[in-house]
Amino acid sequence: MTGGSAGGGGYNFQAYVIAFVSAYVLAGRRLAWLHHQLGKPDIPVAVGAETGGPGDDVQIDLGFFKFEAQAKKGLRVGPRLDETIDRFGRALAADLSSRGVIVVDQTTSHPAVKDQLRIDLQRLRDGRDDDLKEVTIRVLGRLAALNVSNPKEVASRISVVYLDLEESGGAHSEVAQVLLRDRLEKRLGRPPRMVNVERVAEMRAQGRSWRQISRELRVGVGTAREAFARRAKNLSAMEHENA
Numbered sequence: 001m002t003g004g005s006a007g008g009g010g011y012n013f014q015a016y017v018i019a020f021v022s023a024y025v026l027a028g029r030r031l032a033w034l035h036h037q038l039g040k041p042d043i044p045v046a047v048g049a050e051t052g053g054p055g056d057d058v059q060i061d062l063g064f065f066k067f068e069a070q071a072k073k074g075l076r077v078g079p080r081l082d083e084t085i086d087r088f089g090r091a092l093a094a095d096l097s098s099r100g101v102i103v104v105d106q107t108t109s110h111p112a113v114k115d116q117l118r119i120d121l122q123r124l125r126d127g128r129d130d131d132l133k134e135v136t137i138r139v140l141g142r143l144a145a146l147n148v149s150n151p152k153e154v155a156s157r158i159s160v161v162y163l164d165l166e167e168s169g170g171a172h173s174e175v176a177q178v179l180l181r182d183r184l185e186k187r188l189g190r191p192p193r194m195v196n197v198e199r200v201a202e203m204r205a206q207g208r209s210w211r212q213i214s215r216e217l218r219v220g221v222g223t224a225r226e227a228f229a230r231r232a233k234n235l236s237a238m239e240h241e242n243a
Contacts, residue, residue: 013073014049014057016165016173017103021047021060023176027183031060033161034099037125038065058103069101069161074108077135081113085142085158092157093148099157106164106171118160125156195219195227204228 021044024031030041046061058069068091070084088100104114112135120136123129129152132140136155143151164170195217203213214221 013105013165014071017058017069017071017163018047018049020163020165020172020176021058023179027179029179033101033159034062034065034067037099037157037159038062040064060101065099067099067101069103071103072109073105075102075104075113076110077112077138081135081139082142085139086146088158089143089146089148089154092154093143093146099159101159101161103161103163105166106162107166109162114160114162118162121155121158121160124152195223197227197231200224200228201231 021031025044025047028043030043033042035042040062042062044060045063048059048061049057057071060067060069068088070087072080072084075081075084084102088102092098092100102113106114112133116133117135117139120132123132124136139155139158140151143154148154163172165173199217200213203216208216210221210225213224217224
């Protein structure tokens with residue numbers, strides 16, 4: 001649900017961003033979006049949508065700090081970027097502790113936004129304002145038009161983050177899935193690995209050691225031994241029934 005006026009795919013991208021952050025909430029891992037600015041790990045504890053704030057699309061709660069994000073699929077230099085900067089500009093000028101994040105998709109957003117603006121905003125945070133790109137000059141112009149007292153300072157509190165959240169195996173989608181899988185395994189236990197027990201029996205009959213079996217079948221020694229013991233028990237039970 002985002003991209004605001006982008007509709008369609010934009011709404012899906014907002015949902016993907018919320019799902020991505022939710023995975024980090026469940027895993028208790030830091031996003032690495034604002035940790036340098038805040039001086040603390042930015043580990044989310046909750047995420048909300050359509051909050052009515054300057055980000056509107058997504059609100060992320062770190063426990064000690066909340067910030068808003070706008071999720072923008074296919075963002076380019078133009079009216080949609082201007083609208084986003086205007087919304088953040090007014091809010092950040094009114095609250096000097098606030099931060100705003102523009103989340104763009106890696107594949108369809110223009111390099112001027114996901115690369116040039118992202119890097120320039122970081123450089124402003126580092127106190128450098130030399131050799132700014134055209135897109136950044138445009139952003140500073142929008143902020144100046146809002147009559148904020150220090151456009152560069154306000155701009156330095158806006159961050160651009162790009163995510164690859166495509167349905168067909170985007171890199172950041174896979175990261176979120178790994179985090180969720182690890183979290184579930186810690187809570188519920190790792191699912192047992194399937195063992196070819198007949199192959200274990202064959203290898204034992206050949207005089208192979210448990211360590212050799214473990215290495216070849218890529219299972220733990222204990223797992224292989226347990227599978228072999230269950231097979232022996234089942235065979236014994238079948239022989240008893242047929243006796």
